[in-house]
Amino acid sequence: MERTLNKTDIDEATANMNINGGVEDMYGEDMGSQDQPITPWTVSVASGHVLMRDPRHNKGIAFTDTERDAHYLRGLLPPATFSQDLQEKRFMHMIRQYDVPLHKYISMMDLQERNERLFYKILIDHVEELLPIVYTPVVGEACQKYSNIYRRPQGLYITLKEKGRILEVLKNWPERSVQVIVVTDGERILGLGDLGCQGMGIPVGKLALYTALGGVRPSACLPITIDVGTNNKKLLEDEFYIGLRHNRATGKEYAELLDEFMTAVKQNYGEKILIQFEDFANHNAFDLLTKYRASHLVFNDDIQGTASVVLSGLVASLKLIGGTLADQTFLFLGAGEAGTGIAELIALEMSKQTNDPVEQCRKRVWLVDSKGLIVESRKDSLQHFKQPWAHDHEPVRELLDAVNAIKPTVLIGTSGVGRQFTKEVVEAMSSFNEKPVILALSNPTSQSECTAEEAYTWSEGRAIFASGSPFDPVEYNGKVFTPGQANNAYIFPGFGLGIIMSGTIRVHDDLLLAASEALASQVTEENFDNGLIYPPFTNIRKISAHIAAKVAEKAYELGLASRLPRPRDLFKFAESCMYNPVYRNYL
Template sequence: MTDKHGAAGGLRGIDLLRSPEYNKGTAFSDAERDALGIRGLLPPYVCTQDQQMDRVLASFRRKTDDLEKFINLAALHDRNETLFFRLLVDHPDEMTPIVYTPTVGLACQKFGHIFQRPRGLYVTAKDKGNIKKVLQNWPEKKVSIIVVTDGERILGLGDLGASGMGIPVGKLALYTACAGVHPSECLPVVLDVGTNNEAFLNDPLYIGLHQKRLTGDDYYGLIEEFVTAAMEVFPGLMIQFEDFANHSAFKVLQKYIDRLPTFNDDIQGTAAVSLAGLFTALRVTGQKMSEQMIVFQGAGSAATGIAKLAVLAMMQDGLSEADARKRCWLVDSKGLVVKGRADVAGEKVPFAHEHAEVKTLAEAVRVLKPTAIIGVAAQPGAFSEEVVRTMAANNKRPIIFALSNPTSKCECTAEQAYKWTDGRALFASGSPFDPVTLNGKTYVPRQGNNSYIFPGVGMGVIASHSSRITEEMFMQSAKSLAELVTQADLDQGSLYPPLKTVRDVSSHIAAAIAKVAWDRGLTKDPRPADILAFIKSKMYDPRYPDYTKG
């Protein structure tokens, strides 16, 4: 924090106190107050960072409404960045559900009504031909990662347009808190191409363009101009595409995946965290990936992304690609995706198998007898009592992943999954659930949350300067995550490690990513002797520097 323009970024006086990047608030020492011209601008008592933490934590906990907690944390982020990240690092279980899922979904829905201070960049349809100039307006010249959304499919909530900015802001906060990517290197971006959300178009407080979405060549041309300009303005950049609609997500990813290090978290991050959960569940069942039959509630980018990575895992277990695909089935709004159906196209095609027509998930579970069901279609209640009890009848330890978020969109609750299987379910969810006590035993469900995966992926790529992000990297991240689940975790029904260990989890995943980069010749950087130690040495630690030594 003292290297850009000298101590405290070259700021003094009130300008320093108004800079979230350099502000320490009441923690400025007496010597700093004299040296930086802020004597008298602060209360006289010098607090430690821990004392400040106690104050902001007490304020946060006094809020009884999650949206108010979100606003409280956003305000802290806006005035004292270091303290904000210290809070996230020290209390991930409490803070992550607020800065990210599930609360961020509600925050995006209300974004125009709670807006306080701009964060990130808004690149709009009106900026066509001038996007490079817009990017050059960003004050940081060293940006390592952009998370960008067009807001068309925010979580399971649909088209939220420019209000989707809450997603890249939240994601990048987790890149810093979970994996130690320096906040100055993170840039959240919304591509505001309009919205088809009539409620937003009629809301005078909606912050985005009040126009219908761009489509076709105009839409893809804007993305092309953005990516090209971003690569020029920020050399060596990594881009994460986030919450694009199914019809564009794969197309955009495939266009850019060989041009720069890029990935789509909804497709590949979700796939990796889901596969990690499957790997962990198989430690309990004693089965192999090649023995699994998986039915997906959903046939969009998340479902097909998980299915593709599961196929690779089954192939590593000895199956042919064709046989592995036959063990992954999709159920969409019209029923089981099968060959011969007129509407099967795109990424669904490889998973459309020969089978009689099946109209419902319940029927699909009865006839296919899957070992695992994975919900990623944001259809609340899709895992009905009938579906879950059928899974329990067909499997000693049924694997049930209700991964849709926010909580209002989950396929079933943890309590339902355990109750309807007499405690035998191997359960994971996309949103947090409290422990469940059944028949004298307490189960601790954990989220199959992408926050276990994407921060480590980003740090691994940034630290190694990998030129690409590959499927092998996501496979290795899934294996690394699964390996960090302890027997104690399994004994209480947890398929993922506790979120409080996420910094350690992210460092191991980052090391696995970086190792692939060096093994496959994707970086020209010299290979360190100890990759894990190298990664840890690069991780930002949100503690105040002494500006008198800058």
């Protein structure tokens, strides 16, 4: 059943509008990050069985007796009435009894599909415990097994079958005021390779964090998987595989599908739709970002988000190792989209601080790929995105030899290959650095270049360590070390909120630098005392608001922001825009 709103309802909805952007519709949906005003006369309220099956508005047994009478729920629920806090306590009691992390992931996804507000409240309140479940590392296993655990479609699947009809497919999505899309083609999921259609777990997980950590409304988020096939033979032979059963389309066929997609998205959602590319293979990731960054609001989290969060950690680490960014020497294991993206942002920040040309700053940064140190003599055979990092040096094949030759102060792993930071490598770093900075960034945990315990033990407790996936605290010689996590979730939710709330129309590198500086400023003396170069996730919503404010401030400064007039206090405005998952009254 549905109840049409009367004049009193309409007046109340209109009164809920806030000139600063904080708006709630009649369902209690936060609309603070939405530009367009609501039209209350078009709103209707679902009742009865329909209301209980709608995850955005369902409250389960938290519906009060009055609400049960008003919305035809009497008899459809057990007689008990729980508060949202008690529902949260009950769910956490249940999920903590699971021993298998994937079972926890499935339980969380089931909750998201039946009670959206409870899902986000639980994720926000228990972010440090649940972030590894809904994001890395467990989401990696979920993607590997996605066909087997698939229950209900989340997001849109766009395939080669829809070529010529992508705009029509986008219009099938029920939400009209979408503000951010996370899209993947599944070719390079974390460090796990080509998972084809099963990569959908990544956009779904990323957007859950856009809401939980950055406060972007759930209804403004759209996960999309573009399925052009897979080269994963195991998946193609799996009778339960849910994607297209042929090898990946490439070349002109692939480019035309992506071009139609980008055009259709802009046509359907407008100029200010943020499109986040996620887990595309190197050969497509750089080309797509280069091709569309001038015409669309695009952001590649693997290239730009990773770079921003790592740069933040490096800026913060200077408090522990001393000196400036330009005083450091950086060595990367891995020269793909993450490695070269981080390297370029480091060089840009160095250039900004010293006023030296970027080309000169790049000479402080060295990269090792599968063929060894990237040097000038290899330049003609290198992919275009590696060429700026080919410096004058004799060829070096092995990482250990490169470490001994370059003598870096900072060692960064983005290879996607586990256990490459061996005991010999860490000991070498420790031999010429009092406090070697070692960042083992590859995901998931199994692909990390070394563990936290190895880094601390082999460096005799002197390493400043952070990883891509979480590690437990380590005790060494009576001291407990808490490893940091260089997690993109620090950056992209707040970055996206800043883009949305300011109406920014293009992503500029200076916005990424602003996000890095904002995150680094949130590391406290207490964090430094524990060897941390990132703040704890417990305060992530406030951290995201700070990042959003700084990103928006830089966007206004560069003339990229279209929301006018500019709010007087961008931090308070960011907080006012954030989605609040607390239940609303339906009376």
